[in-house]
Amino acid sequence: MSLKEMLPDVLAEFPKMGRADLRDFKKGIDETFRVFTRENGEAIENFFYPLKMFMVWFEKLLLATPWPLMIVVLCLLVWLGARSITMVIMTAVALFLIGYLGMWDDTMRTLALVSVSTFVCIAIGIPVGILMAKSDRTQAVIVPILDIMQTIPAFVYLIPVLMLLGIGKVPGLIAVCIYAIPPVVRLTDLGIRLVDKDVLEAADAFGASPTQKMFKVQLPLALPNLFAGVNQTIMMALAMVVVASLIGAHGLGSQVLKAVNNQYLTLGMMNGLAIVAIAIVFDRVSQKFGKRLQKHSETIHG
Amino acid sequence: MADNGIEVKNLYKIFGPHGDRYIQMVEDGMSKDELNAKHGHVLGLKNINISMPSAKIQVIMGLSGSGKSTMIRHINRLIEPTSGEVIYQGQDICKMSKADLMNFRREKTAMVFQKFALLPHRTVIDNTLFGIEIQGASRGQAEERAKHWLKRVGLEGYETYYPNQLSGGMQQRVGLARALTNDADILMMDEAFSALDPLIRMDMQSILLELQEELHKTIVFITHDLDEALRLGDKIAILRDGEVVQQGTGQEIVLNPADAYISDFVKEVNRGRVIKVDTVMTENSGNTTLRIASGSSLEDAAKRLIDAGETAADVVDASGAPIGGITIKATIDAMVTPATH
CATH class of the missing domain: 3.40.50.300 (P-loop containing nucleotide triphosphate hydrolases)
Incomplete structure (x- = not known):
């Protein structure tokens, strides 16, 4: 006789919710959300309309720019960020290869998606990070939300996004932002909290207002961490482009998805490597730029 | 002010x-x-x-x-x-x-x-x-x-x-x-x-x-x-x-x-640097030509006395009027004897 058989029923079988109750429970929530969607879907869509227009405009701009000009512009940006001729040459070679292998347009779409979502993440993430650093209570509320955003499987939040906004660019963008925003928030908060207490006391002693303290002392000294956060956000946004393509974000990601569905090995590899190439360029440039902002810490008195 | x-x-x-x-x-x-x-x-x-x-x-x-x-x-x-x-x-x-x-x-x-x-x-x-x-x-x-x-x-x-x-x-x-x-x-x-x-x-x-x-x-x-x-x-x-x-x-x-x-x-x-001549001076004039300004430290006073080869000096105020006198003995005494409690 097994242990399970000796026990009373209550201890042997997990006390489950009744099957009918459980079904009603799920149905109830689904239905409520559906009603909510039906009633507010348009309002929400209107809310995101400017963002959609911006995305469309930006994507068109990238696609309409002749490729030689685009390469020059991108190389110039790399030069401004990294000040390294090696980086510029590598970028030009990578872009030329991408174009030559027929992935130019998809790369431009992905570039547009990643740029806009990074921009959105920074615009929301840095202020949220500042609020978190200013109050322990705000931090206690936001940290678990960030934990959820980073660990919940992306497919799970694709469902409500899809129900609310349907398939398209904005849902893709939102999915990318949910996944990519936590690092910039966390590292802005951390960077501000790590600012030397002695320096803050000096700012207080000279009568700095909270705003002056934030913009003249805390944020400038938090920049190295803040930049690490931006860098991570860009990397995570790039990692999300394939998942985002599931709900209609076109670009290199949708090609990878097509390759998976049809077992096209080369197509998958090529588009995947194009994503990697863009990621490397973004990463090195943003890291070098972050380091250059720290020129005061370079030379140290012996 | x-x-x-x-x-x-x-x-x-x-x-x-x-x-x-x-x-x-x-x-x-x-x-x-x-x-x-x-x-x-x-x-x-x-x-x-x-x-x-x-x-x-x-x-x-x-x-x-x-x-x-x-x-x-x-x-x-x-x-x-x-x-x-x-x-x-x-x-x-x-x-x-x-x-x-x-x-x-x-x-x-x-x-x-x-x-x-x-x-x-x-x-x-x-x-x-x-x-x-x-x-x-x-x-x-x-x-x-x-x-x-x-x-x-x-x-x-x-x-x-x-x-x-x-x-x-x-x-x-x-x-x-x-x-x-x-x-x-x-x-x-x-x-x-x-x-x-x-x-x-x-x-x-x-x-x-x-x-x-x-x-x-x-x-x-x-x-x-x-x-x-x-x-x-x-x-x-x-x-x-x-x-x-x-x-x-x-x-x-x-x-x-x-x-x-x-x-x-x-x-x-170093008491010689802290204590002023005013503290150890007596009302008697030193009967010498050596004049030390009021407010000088004992160390300075001792140096002046030794340099001049004198055993006593007059202490004078800012206007140069004598207000008292010190001897080299009193000066050195005050420099070497710590106050006890």
């Missing part, structure tokens, strides 16, 4: 969530250790009363943990007092509103810190003008004033350096220039020279004394070094376990230490 003296009255600081509940117990004689053991609160300052003279250097001296850094932070209220008053020009700083306090800090005070506390991301000149930038001065005007003070502390030509390109002594000169650029009436120096090498420390003390001769600020100077206190202080207050154990001029403290703790302290002091 306005009176820039600071009156500290019945100041208490008890660290902990409910400090105000324990003031009565501390007044009734509960010790620091007992308060900590029984109630988990730390006694920072106990019934401090110091009258800091206007346009003079007030030194607050004590070993680590004596509460001296806590004390100085009450003057610009970087630390909130548990009870008591800090009066400046008839106003209680402890009762100021946030806005008033901010303006008071901007316009009336400037502070120099033990660990310099410079802004690492700003150049020397941008650090120096930080205080007046906060006040809203125009860039051009701020730069002009900052350059002036950088020159005064001997840092001309270093304007575009970053703090960590400079040595400790130079960084503290920037700290001093930053405070002076504020042109505030009160200058607070929290162990400002403690982190520097002895030679550089002497150098900085000289700069401060030199500047004070023309600036006449009310300076509150914190130190753990008695020699530094005696060299700089017009008035000295000695703190121990959050209480003032003695205050007075350097000479008063060296000649009449209040208790064994302080006489231990002053034992090592």
